[in-house]
Amino acid sequence: MDPASAADISAVDDGAGSSISTIHSDVIQTHILTRLDGPALASAACASAQLRRLCAEDDLWKNICAATWPSLDDPLVRDVISAFPNGHRSIFYDSFPSLQPLPSTKKHLYRPSPSTELISAVDMYYKDTPIFSKVQRTDTQTGWFLCSTLWVDLLDPKEFVPTPVKYVPKDEEWLKHLEDNLSLSWILIDPTRKRSGNLSSRRPVSVQRHWLTRDLEILYSVTVARDQMSSECLQCTIKVTCGGKAGGEMHVRGVSLMVEDMEGKSMTGRESLGILQRAMESAERTKVTQEEAKGRYEKFLGMKRQRRERKQRIEKATDIISVMIIILVFVFFCSFMLF
Structure with a gap:
């Protein structure tokens, strides 16, 4: 000094x-x-x-962003952030904490505009220590993206990432330990609009084993409003798949993002792009506890189940009415032929 x-x-x-x-x-x-x-x-x-x-001072926020999210120190991301109105301060304010549904009382002027790409900056932590980071670009102008289900995979099918976490194949207490100590951030960046948002609940909303493969499936989720004129919500779900051998290190085998509506329908890239852009621009950023995140996830699953059951009841009633009409027409036709 x-x-x-x-x-x-x-x-x-x-x-x-x-x-x-x-x-x-x-x-x-x-x-x-x-x-x-x-x-x-x-x-x-x-x-x-x-x-x-x-x-x-941007250097202060640059160091904070790199310490909080190591993926933001990637040269590609740093170049994009440099074009933001307030540099690293802008992306921190946008990405901390996660996106939350927009209250119906809040109105925000939204002007849609085309974006050529989205950038995913993903970090996974064990006991708040980074164990996995990845940056991926997604072209939003291809026909495949616009018309197909939005599904962003960070790893190839045969790719896996080792971690320092010990793998335990059969232990419910270990699953609870991972639920409390594994966290994840998925920052989605729109370079065209110069906005970003965190699509992860940070702490898992579900940790369980796949019924067939016995691989570990860890889910993170946030709920966003479909638009400002209705109460419809969408769920952004991040699934992390892990495996390994007993006593060895746990491997990350898959990290993917998908968006689905209250009907359980996966959204296309075209639909998701507009909704996520609107969320990045106008949704609240509110810190929630793990229990609150799990509660919202369970509530969304409950709404999906209710809608599915209601749809099944309507389809069943429609089938019964159709059969009755066919029977009545048949009876009327037979009566007409007899007379």
Whole structure:
């Protein structure tokens, strides 16, 4: 530390200054603001005009983003973020915390515009230590994307990623341990609109084994509004598939994203693009607990089940009515032939 900085700190310690304005700005930036995380830095920026100016430095937010989401340090992502209005501060504000449904009382002017690609920046953590990071580009202008079901796979079918986590094949307590300690972030970036959003609940909403393969399936989920004019919701579900040998390390074999509606129908790329763009621009960013995320996931599953059962009842009633009409027509025809 240079003598001037040391003198500034000493003066404050001795009571010579009564406000933070007495501390040299270099000391604040180098020895105070660099120790804060994102939420704390955002709060500090609201304290005074001086702190707001100092907290706007992009290098501060760049370091926070890289520490929070290692995938954002990828050269491709850094280049995209550099075009955002406020650089790394913009993407942090957009991506922390996860997207939540837009309240019906809040109105937001949304102007759709074409996007040429989406970028997925994904990080998986064990006990808050990164164990897997991946960046993937998705072309949104191909016919396959626009007309097919939206399904973003980060790994090839034969690809797997080793982790430092020990694999336990038969242990319910181990599943609960993973539920409490495995977290995931999926930041979807729209370079054209310069917006982003986190599509993961961070903590799992479900951890279970596949009934046939016995692979571990870990689900993360957020619910977003379909539009501002209805109560319809969509669910963005991220499925992580893991395997391994007993006593060895756990391997990540698959990480995928899909979007489905309340009918259980998977959305196409064209439909999903507009909905996700609207969510990135206008949805709330609210921190929720793991129990709240699981509750929303279970509620969505319940609504899907109710709609499926109602649809089945309607189809059954329609079939019965159709059969009755056919029988009546047959009886009438037979009566007409007899007379």
